[in-house]
Amino acid sequence: MKRIVWLGVGVALGVIAYQKITEARSLASPGGLNRAVASxxxxxxxxxxxxRAGMGEREAELRRGLGLEA
Structure with missing residues (x-):
């Protein structure tokens, strides 16, 4: 049972490392950094x-609660 857990941990770490390496390679290209900054x-x-939308909703809620609706 322990071996299965460690195998799963190893696979998960491998997948994460692969994703990070792929991401780093895509940022190395000239357009990759621009895409990352734009994103x-x-x-x-x-x-x-x-x-801003949440603040507007909360302000309207407070105004209704205080009876300040115009």
């Missing part, structure tokens, strides 16, 4: 949009 920028923008 990061898109993720940050999406997060900011979600935060």
């Amino acid at each position: 990061l920028a898109d993720s940050v923008a999406h997060f900011a949009d979600q935060v």
